[in-house]
Amino acid sequence: MKDNNDMPGHLARRFQQIAVAVFLAEVEDAGFDLTxxxxxxxxxIKANPGLDQVTLAGLIAYDRTTITGVIDRLVQKGLAERRASSRDRRARELVITDEGRxxxxxxxxxxxxxxxxxxxxLSAKEGEELMRLLRKAIAAGNDLSRAPLRDVQA
Amino acid sequence: MKDNNDMPGHLARRFQQIAVAVFLAEVEDAGFDLTxxxxxxxxxIKANPGLDQVTLAGLIAYDRTTITGVIDRLVQKGLAERRASSRDRRARELVITDEGRxxxxxxxxxxxxxxxxxxxxLSAKEGEELMRLLRKAIAAGNDLSRAPLRDVQA
DNA sequence: GAATATTGCTCAGTATGCTGACTATCAGTA
DNA sequence: TACTGATAGTCAGCATACTGAGCAATATTC
Known part of the structure; x- marks a missing residue:
């Protein structure tokens, strides 16, 4: 019988769980409230001013239905703005505010x-190796999730 | 400026996202509906018949408030049962059903x-190495999340 | 240029995960 | 025994993530 600790899926969940907890704790200690x-x-958004939501979703591999709520909260906190696109009236152009910056x-x-x-x-070398292996596994599995990473050809 | 691909937290989220998608797809192909x-x-539960919810949560590093809903759904699907504990009237003993088995x-x-x-x-060797590094990082960060892994001393 | 297909976004519904609060019960102690 | 503290479980509320459906607008095709 395979143990949970031999299941990459289970290990992925655990590591992510810790990663989120650490992130939130550090950010809160710094006096901010951001996930x-x-x-x-x-x-x-800051690195790609004026991009639309679908493009943003592709750049960070979020589902497009998830992005809606995330941006709602960024807007509500005054960190970003949604503007009507002049080129495509379906799309919203996203920009960061001064407060967001x-x-x-x-x-x-x-x-x-x-x-x-x-x-x-982990040692520095092990940390690098972990990231390399994660990148490699992710690249091979990118299209298996509903929210794959997509490069933009500006 | 650090790229997302240099952030272990981001890579963790991506890998987990893919892991869940793959799991659900394989399970659905097999004709089942289980997350x-x-x-x-x-x-x-099968490996530890009669355990209570807190112990279960500790064994798989789930939050105790999350476990409630998960068990609700297992019970609703007829795969597990919640029984009153005779030793402790606060606790529920969990058992797997024949259907669950x-x-x-x-x-x-x-x-x-x-x-x-x-x-x-990844190659077989790389897969092993990824799991080893994840296990090591998780062990060091175990207490940083609200739902740490806990061993039971029967 | 009209019909069709595609795309950008949103919404309803479900399932994790978490915080914080609450009830019921148990354990230890004065 | 009464008091205090800890523990098992649940619940409300919020934030990801996803499925699937729908609307509005744009692209494509004939």
Whole structure:
């Protein structure tokens, strides 16, 4: 009988569970209230001003139905804005606000600290190897989820 | 500026997302309707008949408030039963039903197939190494989440 | 240019996960 | 025994994630 600890799926769930908890704790200690998902979305909006929701979803591999709620909350917190697109009236252009920019800047140390903490059981070399293997497994399985990563050809 | 692909937290989310999608697809192909979480709970109940909910939660690192709903659904599907404990009237003893046992047995090939598919981008050696690193990182971060893994001393 | 297909977004419904609060019960102690 | 603290379970509320359906607008095809 295979143990849970031999199941990559189970290990993935556990590691993610810890990663989220560490992220939230570090960010809260820094005086902010932002989830990992909201952080990734906000950082991606900042790096790609004016992108639409589907493109954002593709860049961070979120489901398009999930993005709606995430952006709702970013907007509600005053960190981002949804604007009507002039090119396509179906689409919304997303932009970061000054407040969002400020938040991103101030929150960065906490985010980086969280990444270190969640790997604290591993040596630097092991941490790198873990990330390499995850990237490789993810690349091979990308199309197996409903929300695959998609590159944009601007 | 660090890329998402350099963030273990982001990679963890992506890998888990794929792992769940693969699991659900394989299980559905086999003609069953069981989530990864429900499967782990059911398998653990089978291996530890009569255990209470808190112990179950500790064995698979679920939050105790999450367990309630998971068991509700296992019971509703007729795969497990909740019984009053004679030793402690607060506790519920969990047991697997015959139907649950049958389901577990028939679903096992699909579950194992799912574990292989989610590692399909890696060699056997790399898959082992990924699991080793995940186990190590998880062990070091176990107490950082609200739902740590807990061993039982029968 | 009209019919068809596709796309961007939203919504309803379900299933994890979590925080925090509450009830019932048990355990230990004065 | 009464008091105190801890524990088992549930619930309300919020935030991901997904399925599937639907609406509005754009693209494509004839």
């Amino acid at each position: 990992p998902v909201q952080y990734a979305a906000l950082a991606t 400020r938040t991103l800047r101030k929150i960065t140390p906490a985010v980086e600290s969280a990444q270190r903490i969640m790997l604290r059981g | 990864p979480v429900q499967y782990a709970a059911l398998a653990t 049958r389901t577990l047995r028939k679903i096992t090939p699909a579950v194992e197939s799912a574990q292989r598919i989610m590692l399909r981008g």
